[in-house]
């Protein structure tokens with residue numbers, strides 16, 4: 305019985321006879337790849353292209369920022385963002401539509417095993433540099449209220465939380481960043497000490513979802529009158545509806561609307577449950 309290798313060799317020989325031009329081209333390409341003269345069209349290139357097409361903005365100036373974030377190059381991101389701010393672009397729009405797409409592509413690539421922790425951290429660094437410039441531009445606006453922001457105990461994923469905090473700040477809220485991997489008692493302490501009106505909590509892992517439940521219930525038990533707006537990839541409306549003193553907000557912008565209503569007194573957390 306012929307082995308797999310025999311069958312492959314038969315097919316190679318058949319191609320050499322029937323299509324010598326293609327055969328020679330493939331042999332030359334193979335040698336050039338092996339010698340490092342050309343790079344292979346890898347899974348990485350193909351998938352990165354697909355993700356860029358899906359997430360990147362079409363405006364070339366915004367695209368330059370997104371690419372700078374993806375490449376982890378704050379030296380590209382900072383001058384590009386400065387130029388866009390000087391050209392009168394809205395800083396909130398820049399965060400959402402120029403800076404965020406870069407980190408989104410990097411994170412999706414990481415998920416596919418196409419990029420690694422250092423690349424995520426460099427992209428995050430480049431994005432944060434851009435966000436800082438946008439925040440500096442917005443400056444001090446009269447505060448619409450005080451929000452505390454945290455990532456649930458055991459969870460270190462804080463990129464989304466930082467974006468959410470930046471967008472809340474840009475919309476006029478004072479945001480106290482409690483950080484990541486935060487125990488419920490720490491959130492309570494910050495809420496009591498700072499006259500916090502709403503807490504935003506997030507988690508990206510299923511194993512750390514209980515941290516959001518515990519925090520919302522502790523804030524209720526301690527009669528703070530402060531609810532927790534929950535978000536992040538591991539969280540859903542159905543999950544949040546299983547415990548009290550919490551509401552689900554899907555995106556940072558949805559959180560801005562909810563915070564405006566709750567802090568403004570026109571709605572309560574219960575109004576967001578259905």
Ligand code: B12
Pocket residue numbers: 407408411412414415421424458459460461462463464465467468504505506507508509510511533534535536537538553554555556559
């Ligand atoms: C980046 C990343 C990391 C980085 C985190 C760096 C950092 N500083 O955040 C590093 C490399 C450290 C990491 C580590 C781990 N990770 Co990880 N990680 C990711 C990854 C690739 C991207 C997450 C991300 O930042 N996305 C980009 C941001 C912008 O998106 P986002 O967080 O979802 O935020 C958006 C919304 O969710 C929302 N949002 C976010 N927060 C909030 C908050 C509020 C209030 C609101 C309203 C909205 C909101 O708005 C944001 C903007 O749109 C995901 C997979 C993925 N593609 O999502 C896995 C992922 C989250 N990681 C995972 C795991 C398992 C781990 C590790 C346990 C791996 C390991 N074995 O070591 C460790 C955990 C360490 C720990 N204790 O936390 C799993 C979780 C699985 C699960 N459901 O439980 C995922 C889903 C990967 C996977 N497919 O398995 N990870």
